Amino acid sequence: MKKIILPVAVLAAITVTAQQKDSLQVKDVDEVVLTASRKKESIKEVPSSVTVVSRKQIQSQLTVNSDITNILQYTVPSLATSSGMTTNSGQTLRGRQVLVLIDGIPQSTPLRNGSRDIRSIDPSVIERIEVIKGATSIYGNGSDGGIINYITRRAGSDRRISGQSQIGVTGQLYGGTLGIRASQFLTGKITPKFDYAASLAYERTGYMKDADGVNLSPTSSPAKMDNYNGMLKFGYNLNDNQRIEASYIGYASKSDLDLGLKTGKYGVTPTIGEGSSKNQETTPQGTPRNHNFKISYDNRNLWKGTALNISLYLQDFRTVYGYSDTFLNGGQSNVISKKKGARFNFDTELWNTRNSQGEVIYGADILNDKTVQKLEDGRYWTPDMDMTNIAPFMLVKIDLFKKLILKGGLRYENIKVKVGDFNTLSTIKNDGTFTKSIFVKGGDLEYNALVGNIGFRYNFNPQINLFGSFSQSYSINELGRILRTSTAETINQLETKPIIVNNYELGATGQITRWLNYEITSYVSTSKLGATFVQSPDRSLMIQRAPEVVYGVEGFLQFSPLNWINFGGSYSWMEGITSPKDDGDYSTKINNSRISAPKVLAYVQVRPVRGLSVGLDMLHAFEQDRFQPNAKTGLYTYGEGKVPEYTVFNFKSSYEINKNWRVAAGIENLFNRSYQPAIAWWAARDSDFVNALGTRGTLMVEYRF
Template sequence: MRRNISILLAGVACVAAPMARADEAGIFAGGDIVVSATRSALPSNALPLTIDVIDAESLAQQAAISGSVVDAVATLVPSFSPTRQKLSGSGETLRGRSPLFAINGIPQSTPLRDGSRDGFTIDPFFVERVELIYGSNALQGIGGTGGIVNQVTVGAPKTDGVSGRFLAQGTADDGFSEDGIGGKTAGLVGYRMGRFDATVGATYEKRGAFYDGKGRRIGVDSTQGETQDSDSWSLFGRFGYQLDDTARLDLIANRFELEGDGDYVVVPGSRATGLPASAERGDPPGQPATNRTESVSLSLTDTDLAGGDFVSQVFFNRSRDTFGGDPEPIETFQDASIAPEGTLFDQSQNRSRKLGGKFSYERTVPGFEALTAILGFDALFDKTEQRLIATNRTWVPPTDFRSLAPFAQLNLALFDEKLRLAGGLRHEMARIKVDDYTTLASYGSHAVKGGAPKFSDTLFNGGVIVEPVDGIRAFVSYAEGYTMPDVGRITRAVSREGVDIDDFLDISPIVSNNREIGVEINKGPLDASVSYFWSTSKKGQRLVFVGGVYEVERQRVEIEGLELNVAVRTPVPGLTLSTGYAHLVGRADSDEDGKVDIDLDGANISPDRLNLAAAFAYGPVTARVQTQVYFSRTFEGDDPRNDFGGYTLTDATVRYVTRFGGISLSVQNLFDKQYISYNSQVQRPTDNLRFFAGRGRTWTLGWDYQF
């Protein structure tokens, strides 16, 4: 009977991403780790991929320092861009390309009109670990051209009865300014009885104003959105039922909302003199920037269905990203038929809704147990639009996207698993549907004929893994990734008559490939990895600043880089030293002659970086000191005013566990470094409103308790 239920639900679900069932590991983890984002029950050392896992303890440390998952990833991963310390993550990349953010495999990104809010869709209090897969691949479908950042939520209670944990913390700038004080409370309660379990939780966070290293308020980006001067709250629920020893149902729901308070207006800085923008009390126009995301998923997993591992999931995800009003009227929004030129105020809102499902079945091939096979099918339906909410105009027309993708993977173990051959393919069948629409007046009020172009492509991956002795492995791999360009930026910017969406090539998909050579060592006190990669996309995308907003240009893009990570457990009990380094080079074809001729600028690629850290864990004490060195950089073919000068930041955190819970003290920017953020240094060389400093020394005192 139970088998019939499994088969029935598989047919109804049509799908899915593996749920949390991996062992915990550190950021330089090796060994037999099962990572759900890989869509395989095989351990990570059996796959030709660069994979890292940020475990619960490491994530909690970073969240205490900076407050978000995306900041944790940006701090720990050398090839990830420095964060903007804003609500928007525009320009933040992994290996020079946009990563796919996911929660339990559910995509949070909105590639059809990238609002860049996908790093703020769940509170880190509900995240058990973060799985990172580097480089282009199609494991999770659309969006993974730079890699995958999969946030795995807290698991089910392990024992019968009631369990839970609570968190309370306060944050202040170095001067303990009244308006710089913030705080957070969070709680999670689990209950398990027999086959049934439930976990529910809620968080609330109030963030104050941010101050730089010279004690000045940091300027507010009222348009793209702020994490400073904001309130956020999140609700989480997980309800599970164990059908038998191997099969389980899980219903998981999450709602996250972050809204700016709108208490400040920007005070222009001066790029010429190096004075950053600041903020003063005031009433910005329009509605404050807001990010709201809701998701629900139902999964069925069975680790022994006909001798194999079956995973299925159906999900619904909805997001609404409201962008604030610019303090100066944006040229793109002007329409003389509504108001005199240069006076019209407006602001935009992205609305996206996804419905999808995933299915995979993995087992060894009967009679040939050295060969493991995975068969699967993914489906995604996404509807996205962008409206100007002050005047009720359509900026990006409603766009329907449909993706259907069967896939298969093989993994062959030879010579007692010392050699593995892995490979597979995924066939993407996509369709984009756009109705007839008219562009804004600033683009010429052009009538555009809608259409429903279809695209299909078969994406390949393959690799060889050699592990001559336990703990030492080398691999070479090739993998293709797939995403859509920012269709919204393209369709809204049509500037000529006679365009028909059915044959408008600029909305064709981006297919990127990633070639990689890597070596990893996990022996004794040493965890180390080095990898060299290069990726290309014949028709990629590059963000170009036009008329006060960024638009998309489709160009050939080539990226290559080197990554190195080393962690050593020292003879001192509990002390680990680590370092990481990333070197990236990105080039684009600006004149469309088939050859790259200019550097990718800072809006599209991150600087080279060196990470240094010392971590200590002994008895009731854990502590960490970490430094990130961002090296200076020039960009050939770009305005020299956008060159990056580099900077160095250091953070620290310490936690002591008592019978009454854990007490922690964390410091961001320990030496109170005054600096201009990477994003502000490398973009908009004449914009004094968005010339932002980074946060100065910031203190966070926290208390957490588990039972």
């Protein structure tokens, strides 16, 4: 039997790779990030790989596609490609689930991962996106692969009122595909101490069709959808050191797509939308509500050398899925999650001399998360889950000689989950038989663990900065999925142990010349008990709990040889192995639902005349052929389908007419390439075999005042 050899060689065999400037991050020496240490700090002080997607980049990508999952697939190398649907299923980060935040408020529903968390905000309201790659416990449950934190726009003007207005249209070369979007942002100061920021955005999408003009599958489709986003922030500066801020951010999406479903044949003919579904009463698919309330207090001088931040938040989330006939009598399901939380963050300076600095960040997080998955008729698919998480933490940071940064921290997780009594659903197997519904007695689950991180960053000179880290995450991801497939009459007989991920990372970044920036990173993450969707003998899905190892490399190159042109790109590759029998034999690969194909992103951006910018983006996903079909049936198992390679080009341009007016135009899938997204292949199911969007254009007009 093949025993595991930890791929330490990956840490040494780093390949110089690339990352995009306009469509990807540019690492400025003065760039500041918030998420990595829960406080503002220079990116040159972070001992791990971080991607920051700026507002300029978001606006540029918005010209092509307003879907945030699409924007991120073009800006984060190690994030898997988008499904092109309202679900972000399979869009993992470094082969593991990601924790999504909005201004630090958790959007993910790890108790029952509904895969709708990435698409939970309109990009018009985002100032920047910070992506912390690799397992981290700094924000709690669910960050096995890292964190995506949407930082929303803040007050940015000393005038009483200023803002930005945008209106645009989208369309394809086929009837009924026209869509519109509009957004309005306002900001200003009511008094010298009292400021505000407000935003409204609305989008109405048209029918979405493939390269041949055929309607895409209506399942989880973003077509004929109304998307709304609102934001309101008020801030008051008590004095030079103290500030109070209150905010509300709301998002909603509802589809009235009236297409019927015509199921295709996997690998042969795609599943499409055809005819009408009006004969079936259904609730509109989408996310009808995602409310986020937050109030925070900052004191930069609580006492000598100590700063304080307190944040209190509420989140109310509901998402609705399409009709399913996989269980008796069929129906639609909802994931409903309500969160209440508080974060207490102290930052104390230990010393500050000419050659060194030391500080300690400490505090506690408190979170209550109530999540359930129910059918529209009231039947429970998962039980009520009521989680309380109390986690004190501490992080020490030392800066020596303005070159060597050392960081180390601990976090103690104390999680209690109250699980209600419930009856499992009677599901329909492929052979037409039923699994019998059983009553499951609920109860209390309790989890405790001490997780830590340690890292270094040595800034030799502008040409080379080395960084390395060890970090851990702790999560009880997909507890609901485990519970709902119960075959036991009590939850104590189920395998519900948490996932603890150990992440090792080594990399280098720098500016070789004035016009060349780079970063190269390698990583290994291990977990004694992972969680992966696998297919049982009757072709139903179940969660496999087994030891895992995921490893990979990624990076970017960015060239700016002249002030009117820049170009570059990125590359990412990963692999994952597991030992299903927990016997040390790691010859089994983690399936493609988590391990995405290698991805290359490339770009060129030119400014031929003043005010005009023209660019071309390329996404190339390599072939992924890691499994063999069943020898008897010739069918692939879920997650193991062979994924062909594909290449897509996007065009984008903008012209600054004057300081107030700008027009922008973009074309998605410029050459009308006919292809299927990765999920269509690796899922290996007829209903999931769908085509990708054909050529679609966007025209936008912007007014700033």
